[in-house]
Amino acid sequence: MMKQIFENQVALVTGAASGIGLATAQAFARAGASVALADVNGLGARAAAQALVDGGYQAIGIECNVAEMEQVEAMVATIVSTFGRLDMAFNNAGVQNVLAETADATVDDFDRVTSVNLRGVWACMKFELQQMRKQGNGAIVNCSSLGGLVGGAERGTYHSAKHGVLGLTKSAALEYAARNIRVNAVCPGLIWTPMADQMVASGQGEALAGMTKMIPMARHGRPEEIADVVLWLCSTSSSYVTGQSISVDGGFIMR
Numbered sequence: 001m002m003k004q005i006f007e008n009q010v011a012l013v014t015g016a017a018s019g020i021g022l023a024t025a026q027a028f029a030r031a032g033a034s035v036a037l038a039d040v041n042g043l044g045a046r047a048a049a050q051a052l053v054d055g056g057y058q059a060i061g062i063e064c065n066v067a068e069m070e071q072v073e074a075m076v077a078t079i080v081s082t083f084g085r086l087d088m089a090f091n092n093a094g095v096q097n098v099l100a101e102t103a104d105a106t107v108d109d110f111d112r113v114t115s116v117n118l119r120g121v122w123a124c125m126k127f128e129l130q131q132m133r134k135q136g137n138g139a140i141v142n143c144s145s146l147g148g149l150v151g152g153a154e155r156g157t158y159h160s161a162k163h164g165v166l167g168l169t170k171s172a173a174l175e176y177a178a179r180n181i182r183v184n185a186v187c188p189g190l191i192w193t194p195m196a197d198q199m200v201a202s203g204q205g206e207a208l209a210g211m212t213k214m215i216p217m218a219r220h221g222r223p224e225e226i227a228d229v230v231l232w233l234c235s236t237s238s239s240y241v242t243g244q245s246i247s248v249d250g251g252f253i254m255r
């Protein structure tokens with residue numbers, strides 16, 4: 001993936017200040033793309049972009065909360081005014097829910113999680129697709145999850161949002177299949193990122209260790225292993241692939 005396969009192309013990654021998003025933004029840059037790193041953590045996004053620029057790559061950092069429509073619209077406008085186009089987008093920003101069984105979960109937490117993990121992805125797609133439709137090309141990858149494919153006790157809000165992302169992916173894939181825009185999703189399994197650290201800190205370490213034992217490859221994944229699949233889904237190597245969700249989970253889902 002180190003070839004300049006994305007020369008003269010522009011990539012957007014949301015949630016790019018940390019974890020999977022950061023690794024993917026760095027991979028896009030190394031593969032020759034100009035990269036917009038967007039995150040609600042504007043400082044983190046700008047610092048990560050600056051580090052790429054210092055390394056000789058093309059990047060900008062943008063503060064954007066994907067739960068806010070105007071911010072998402074402004075983010076895409078900034079990318080187009082800076083780089084002139086938008087060819088690829090990884091809609092990756094996401095948050096965990098507060099663990100609670102359905103009878104106890106709060107409407108505030110439902111709204112917080114879905115406004116980022118589901119409506120946030122929809123909002124990003126909406127404005128990305130307006131630009132891609134105008135250009136007549138594009139590739140979008142949405143970040144779902146293993147949680148987009150199976151249920152999870154005390155995780156109903158997260159899992160339902162991640163299932164919803166697959167519905168958005170398939171629907172948009174159908175709309176744009178004949179217009180040179182492909183839309184796919186990745187379903188990461190257990191990937192070690194600051195989100196996993198957070199889960200350990202909130203007392204879910206044992207659950208994570210138990211889950212690792214159930215992974216056929218007997219290890220958690222690295223953010224770079226998601227980045228590789230996202231880049232493939234954005235490249236011409238996957239030119240006949242649309243509307244798919246690719247599990248990147250060490251074999252977890254096939255059991």
Ligand SMILES: NC(=O)c1ccc[n+]([C@@H]2O[C@H](COP(=O)([O-])OP(=O)(O)OC[C@H]3O[C@@H](n4cnc5c(N)ncnc54)[C@H](O)[C@@H]3O)[C@@H](O)[C@H]2O)c1
Pocket residue numbers: 014015016017018019020021038039040041064065066067092093094095116120143144145146147187188189190191192193194195196
């Ligand atoms: N780590 C895993 O095991 C795992 C597994 C399956 C799916 N995922 C999904 O992968 C994606 C990335 O997760 P990660 O593990 O890298 O997490 P992370 O917490 O390390 O990074 C997430 C980034 O998203 C940003 N973000 C959060 N809310 C935002 C908002 N409203 N607008 C813009 N940015 C926002 C955060 O500031 C952070 O920089 C998420 O969608 C997550 O649900 C992760």
